[in-house]
Amino acid sequence: MPQLRQKLLLLYLHNADLNSQVVSWTLYDGTEKETHTTGDSDAPPYSSVLAAMRDGWRVIQFPQQFPAYPGMEYNTSYLRYEYILEKMEDTDG
Amino acid sequence: MDPKHLLTSRQMARFVNDGCLRFDELVPDDLNRAACAEMEQGLLGVEPMGTPFLSLWPGRAIKKVFCLPEVEGIIHSLVGPDPQYDHHAVHIVDAGHLIGQAWHADAIIDVRTTHFDIQIFYFPHDTPREMGGTMLLPGSHFRRVSETDIARYQNFVGQTPLICKAGTVVVVHHGIWHCAQPNRTDRRRYVFKLRLNPTVRQVRLWNTDDLDDPEIPVILNTKHKWYGNEGRIEVVNRIKFWRSLTGNDRFDVLHLLSRIENRPQRELQAV
Numbered sequence: 001m002p003q004l005r006q007k008l009l010l011l012y013l014h015n016a017d018l019n020s021q022v023v024s025w026t027l028y029d030g031t032e033k034e035t036h037t038t039g040d041s042d043a044p045p046y047s048s049v050l051a052a053m054r055d056g057w058r059v060i061q062f063p064q065q066f067p068a069y070p071g072m073e074y075n076t077s078y079l080r081y082e083y084i085l086e087k088m089e090d091t092d093g
Numbered sequence: 094m095d096p097k098h099l100l101t102s103r104q105m106a107r108f109v110n111d112g113c114l115r116f117d118e119l120v121p122d123d124l125n126r127a128a129c130a131e132m133e134q135g136l137l138g139v140e141p142m143g144t145p146f147l148s149l150w151p152g153r154a155i156k157k158v159f160c161l162p163e164v165e166g167i168i169h170s171l172v173g174p175d176p177q178y179d180h181h182a183v184h185i186v187d188a189g190h191l192i193g194q195a196w197h198a199d200a201i202i203d204v205r206t207t208h209f210d211i212q213i214f215y216f217p218h219d220t221p222r223e224m225g226g227t228m229l230l231p232g233s234h235f236r237r238v239s240e241t242d243i244a245r246y247q248n249f250v251g252q253t254p255l256i257c258k259a260g261t262v263v264v265v266h267h268g269i270w271h272c273a274q275p276n277r278t279d280r281r282r283y284v285f286k287l288r289l290n291p292t293v294r295q296v297r298l299w300n301t302d303d304l305d306d307p308e309i310p311v312i313l314n315t316k317h318k319w320y321g322n323e324g325r326i327e328v329v330n331r332i333k334f335w336r337s338l339t340g341n342d343r344f345d346v347l348h349l350l351s352r353i354e355n356r357p358q359r360e361l362q363a364v
Contacts (some may be wrong), residue, residue: 010245014321023319026247038193038247038272039228039254074329077237079246081321 002014002090005030009057011049013081016065031091049083053062057085094174098166099300105170106312109334112234112266116167120158120260127154129217132183132283139180146178146289150354158215167264171211172291179210179288186225186276194273195244196230199288202239203268207337208295210267215285218259221230224282225274226255229263232317233270235330243270249319296340304339310346320360325349 012024022044027036046052049059061084068075100108108114120128131137131154140149148155158164168176199212220226228250255263255272265271267288276282313331316324328346336344345351 012246012319012321016322020321023321024246024249026245035192036247037191038196038273038304039274040193041248042312044248044250074295074333075237076235076323076326076330078243079319079321080323 001092002068003050004088005032005091006032007089009045009052009085009087011044011046011052011083011085012079013049013083016063016081018053018059018083020048020081022046022048031089033089033091049085052085057087060084060086094166094169095162096300096302098162098169099298099335100167100170101300102303102309103306103312105299105338106309106335107227107339108171108264108266109331110312110315111231111317112269113229113231113263114162114167115255115261115263118258118260119163119262119279120161120217122259124154124158124161125217125259128158128215129283130133130286131155132217132285135183135335137181137183137285140178142178142180143290144178146176149178155215159213159287164213164262167262168211168213168289171209171264171295172289172296173293173295175292176289178290179290181285181287184227184273184284184286186273186282188276188279188281190225191277193228193275195241196242196246196270196272197241198233198236198238198268198270199313200267202237204237206333208291210290211286212265212267212269213285213287213289214255214263214265214281215287216255216257216259216263217283217285219254220257220261220282220284221278222254222256223277225276226257227263227284228252228254228272228274228291229265230270230319232320232327234266234268235269235327236268238270238330251317251319295338297338301339314346 008028010026011022014020025044063082108255188352320327332350
């Protein structure tokens, strides 16, 4: 009986195009096979969200796009283009 | 203050752009060993916030580190003379601690645009990559986040681990994103972190002899790759900060602000 666990891949892109470059990335592994932490890699696992999709990752969240609130046009904060992807993997060896 | 110890305008531009400056092996070895011993022995306890910095730790090796002319010059250039002590910490990462700290920006959302604090990281011993020197994200210092709001980022293009020899001093803008790193060695890692507040307006506190250097706009226009599509918006932040630091409200990079500030009032008569 397969025991599926979720893996989450967060890819932050250069712009809203899913084919644009990854500028930041995060991995959470619910299978417990890997542990990830800050600064553990110098290069992203995929060059773009599209590349990750082609490797079997499913996009489960798109970033919402809002116009800047008046007066806030030049404020910066979180990375804007955050895409959340998942894979379900079997933990049974 | 001898101008030769102050930062140059180019260095200031680099600070404005990156949010950090590094000075390798600035502190001599005998002081490094003495300061490290003070950290190991827990001799540098908490001091009252707001204390004039110059009055702290008389006779201690750590005080001698911050009284080195080069270090005094760095401090003067950024926060002026007689800064106020905010807080300090002897940050320790134990041997074999294999999980990195979450990315964060210190304290709370800071909306100041014309004033800033500095944090000084002083590494009293050699800190190779595997020992887990603090990781910085250059160029993150203008972003408005509250502490570990940013904890779900793990890696960025351009993230910079501080790998350095003993005596290295790194000064950062108070808003820079950073995180401690895993220590994969069998030795404890120490870094002394000190936050200082200005007590004067931060305008032209450095050696401004090279203020008209044509390289300065180039430095201020250098976009960090992780900015993505927000690169030009971050350059706007730099322009505004440079205007504040120099007192020159007309400074610009590639007409970015002048263009949108252009609202001519002159009306032509109808033909």
